[in-house]
Amino acid sequence: MNDKTTIYDIAEKLSISAATVSRALNGSTKISSKTRELVLQMAENMNYEQNKVALALKSGRSKNVGVIVPHINRSFFSNVIRGIEEELSLSGYRVIICQSYDNAEKEMESLNALLNAQVDGVLMSISDLTSDLDFLLSKTIRKGVPLIFFDRKKDINGVSTVTINDFEGGYQATQHLINEGCKRIAHLRGAKSLQIYNDRCRGYKQALIDNGLEVNDEYVLETKSKIEAGTEAIKQLMKLPNPPDAVFSSSDFVALGVIKELKNLGIKIPENFCVAGFGNDPFTEFMEMPISSVDQFPLEMGKIAARVFLEQIDSPGEIKIEKKVVLSPKLHIRKSSSKKP
Amino acid sequence: MNDKTTIYDIAEKLSISAATVSRALNGSTKISSKTRELVLQMAENMNYEQNKVALALKSGRSKNVGVIVPHINRSFFSNVIRGIEEELSLSGYRVIICQSYDNAEKEMESLNALLNAQVDGVLMSISDLTSDLDFLLSKTIRKGVPLIFFDRKKDINGVSTVTINDFEGGYQATQHLINEGCKRIAHLRGAKSLQIYNDRCRGYKQALIDNGLEVNDEYVLETKSKIEAGTEAIKQLMKLPNPPDAVFSSSDFVALGVIKELKNLGIKIPENFCVAGFGNDPFTEFMEMPISSVDQFPLEMGKIAARVFLEQIDSPGEIKIEKKVVLSPKLHIRKSSSKKP
DNA sequence: AAATTTAGTGTTATCGATTGCACTTATTTT
DNA sequence: AAAATAAGTGCAATCGATAACACTAAATTT
Numbered sequence: 001m002n003d004k005t006t007i008y009d010i011a012e013k014l015s016i017s018a019a020t021v022s023r024a025l026n027g028s029t030k031i032s033s034k035t036r037e038l039v040l041q042m043a044e045n046m047n048y049e050q051n052k053v054a055l056a057l058k059s060g061r062s063k064n065v066g067v068i069v070p071h072i073n074r075s076f077f078s079n080v081i082r083g084i085e086e087e088l089s090l091s092g093y094r095v096i097i098c099q100s101y102d103n104a105e106k107e108m109e110s111l112n113a114l115l116n117a118q119v120d121g122v123l124m125s126i127s128d129l130t131s132d133l134d135f136l137l138s139k140t141i142r143k144g145v146p147l148i149f150f151d152r153k154k155d156i157n158g159v160s161t162v163t164i165n166d167f168e169g170g171y172q173a174t175q176h177l178i179n180e181g182c183k184r185i186a187h188l189r190g191a192k193s194l195q196i197y198n199d200r201c202r203g204y205k206q207a208l209i210d211n212g213l214e215v216n217d218e219y220v221l222e223t224k225s226k227i228e229a230g231t232e233a234i235k236q237l238m239k240l241p242n243p244p245d246a247v248f249s250s251s252d253f254v255a256l257g258v259i260k261e262l263k264n265l266g267i268k269i270p271e272n273f274c275v276a277g278f279g280n281d282p283f284t285e286f287m288e289m290p291i292s293s294v295d296q297f298p299l300e301m302g303k304i305a306a307r308v309f310l311e312q313i314d315s316p317g318e319i320k321i322e323k324k325v326v327l328s329p330k331l332h333i334r335k336s337s338s339k340k341p
Numbered sequence: 342m343n344d345k346t347t348i349y350d351i352a353e354k355l356s357i358s359a360a361t362v363s364r365a366l367n368g369s370t371k372i373s374s375k376t377r378e379l380v381l382q383m384a385e386n387m388n389y390e391q392n393k394v395a396l397a398l399k400s401g402r403s404k405n406v407g408v409i410v411p412h413i414n415r416s417f418f419s420n421v422i423r424g425i426e427e428e429l430s431l432s433g434y435r436v437i438i439c440q441s442y443d444n445a446e447k448e449m450e451s452l453n454a455l456l457n458a459q460v461d462g463v464l465m466s467i468s469d470l471t472s473d474l475d476f477l478l479s480k481t482i483r484k485g486v487p488l489i490f491f492d493r494k495k496d497i498n499g500v501s502t503v504t505i506n507d508f509e510g511g512y513q514a515t516q517h518l519i520n521e522g523c524k525r526i527a528h529l530r531g532a533k534s535l536q537i538y539n540d541r542c543r544g545y546k547q548a549l550i551d552n553g554l555e556v557n558d559e560y561v562l563e564t565k566s567k568i569e570a571g572t573e574a575i576k577q578l579m580k581l582p583n584p585p586d587a588v589f590s591s592s593d594f595v596a597l598g599v600i601k602e603l604k605n606l607g608i609k610i611p612e613n614f615c616v617a618g619f620g621n622d623p624f625t626e627f628m629e630m631p632i633s634s635v636d637q638f639p640l641e642m643g644k645i646a647a648r649v650f651l652e653q654i655d656s657p658g659e660i661k662i663e664k665k666v667v668l669s670p671k672l673h674i675r676k677s678s679s680k681k682p
Numbered sequence: 683a684a685a686t687t688t689a690g691t692g693t694t695a696t697c698g699a700t701t702g703c704a705c706t707t708a709t710t711t712t
Numbered sequence: 713a714a715a716a717t718a719a720g721t722g723c724a725a726t727c728g729a730t731a732a733c734a735c736t737a738a739a740t741t742t
């Protein structure tokens with residue numbers, strides 16, 4: 001009933017040593033072609049399959065990499081993971097996924113579990129909360145396990161990062177709204193503890209400044225990435241004495257909430273109000289009111305993160321230079337912000 | 342620089358044997374409390390962490406499970422995976438994901454890779470194409486590796502399954518359309534090689550029959566699960582001498598395509614045409630024209646599949662009875678099919 | 683007090699694959 | 713033909729943790 005054949009079984013059947021079997025299977029040159037043939041034949045017959053766990057113990061490489069994301073059931077993250085898996089499976093790596101649920105403690109637990117499981121590398125997008133991951137992260141680096149941040153990064157020595165230029169994304173979206181003739185552009189941003197949101201916000205402000213528009217702090221609100229947060233935020237903004245005529249949101253879901261509520265209020269989009277989101281979530285494209293949004297190229301981001309990992313793992317020397325890859329975002333202009341025909 | 346402490350290192354420092362260290366760390370009763378304290382203290386000091394690969398080799402259990410899905414970046418699958426991960430991480434299992442890309446060969450490769458990696462179980466949703474997985478599957482079963490199908494199953498002896506009652510889902514959706522007064526209900530279905538689509542179609546037909554409506558084969562088309570496939574299919578249907586007045590689609594994306602095209606054609610929804618989809622993809626809810634859809638409870642499906650796995654793995658005897666769990670689908674009625682106020 | 687139990691620890695084999703070293707033949711060099 | 717080299721193979725250690733078994737010393741029973 002138990003099916004597993006080992007090299008010892010093959011060795012016994014052929015009355016040779018396990019070492020020879022191993023060499024034959026691994027194509028060592030130090031072996032006669034007759035023995036090689038015999039071994040390969042017997043391995044085939046006995047349905048031999050290499051036990052990767054034994055190999056991992058011996059070699060110190062498990063051929064597993066860990067990926068930690070806040071939630072896998074979000075379009076952005078599942079696409080990044082897809083990219084990672086697509087790329088790494090080609091090199092024989094398997095991808096172990098962990099969810100942090102935007103919880104720093106869970107995140108540390110996951111990282112720890114992955115390291116104990118002897119993963120060959122960790123690719124992660126850090127959680128929403130500022131936390132003291134540093135100890136664990138530096139341990140990871142010390143262990144020589146390549147660590148790569150994607151999207152949500154932290155600037156740490158020895159850690160490679162793959163991100164998009166969030167500043168540019170924020171700038172592009174805002175510049176576009178200005179080009180459409182909007183004068184009072186609000187910004188709905190994510191948590192201050194994450195660089196990406198700070199960068200997008202900086203881009204937004206810079207675009208305003210570069211175009212001679214006033215930066216009004218009343219126009220900048222922090223929201224969660226949820227539809228309801230968008231409806232709440234826009235309600236609040238529209239109560240201002242001088243309400244905005246456009247919103248640039250760091251989240252597509254928030255942008256959607258904004259649009260829903262504006263419809264409720266009877267405000268015409270895009271004629272009297274323009275909206276742009278961030279993330280280019282698939283739904284932004286196929287809504288009846290397609291939403292302009294900044295593409296983060298999650299699939300590509302995943303693939304590049306995977307390639308950075310492969311480079312690190314293949315680098316012969318112990319001195320690993322971290323790599324910082326920054327992708328250019330691309331604004332997709334859609335109806336929600338297209339006043340011009 | 343190399344950080345890894347083993348039980349041998351601890352043993353040496355304390356001038357005791359590695360076996361004692363192991364026992365102390367594992368809370369064996371056969372150990373004096375002084376030694377236990379000493380070991381735990383030293384382990385703490387030396388940042389000891391158990392090497393799970395060594396443990397896996399010794400124990401024969403890797404504490405890894407494999408999950409194979411067609412694509413992880415699809416709402417349904419990423420939610421199932423989320424459920425699986427959420428549940429299994431509680432028991433210390435890690436989840437390795439593989440994508441089959443609806444390709445039978447890739448699927449077999451993945452399954453094979455997972456088995457070589459000594460996973461303790463495999464949870465999968467089989468690929469679109471009929472294929473000869475049977476050999477590999479039976480090998481898996483013979484090896485005693487629990488195998489669980491979710492959603493897209495194949496009836497195989499010894500394999501547990503977690504599915505929804507697709508027949509009922511199809512029936513419910515169709516019955517609802519009938520209740521709304523639709524008389525000529527078309528059905529856009531997925532590949533014939535998958536049971537789920539056959540079952541949904543059977544439910545559709547049974548509902549028609551039970552309500553004394555004619556089953557018209559011209560009204561049943563096979564489509565891919567894409568927006569464009571929906572627009573194409575509805576174009577074709579509307580050219581019929583006696584075009585339908587409702588569509589039940591096995592895919593939300595197809596339903597969306599149908600709605601888009603009907604708008605194009607100037608047909609009023611839901612007044613003159615009703616549409617229902619399947620999957621309850623998040624977007625169905627927040628469209629301007631929210632789409633009625635059958636919920637498959639992917640998160641729950643994942644969690645249950647995980648629990649079935651845990652039951653199997655914990656069953657002491659070798660005789661594992663397969664479990665067949667069937668969830669009840671739930672139709673969410675939305676604007677796209679609500680003629681009544 | 684002698685005999686027996688038991689608590690606590692060490693020795694050693696094991697899981698499966700790889701590899702440096704040693705060893706035997708066969709082959710080539712001088 | 714003797715010496716040196718090369719080819720092919722086996723032995724044994726290794727990766728890190730566990731556990732069956734053996735053993736010692738203390739505690740308990742008679």
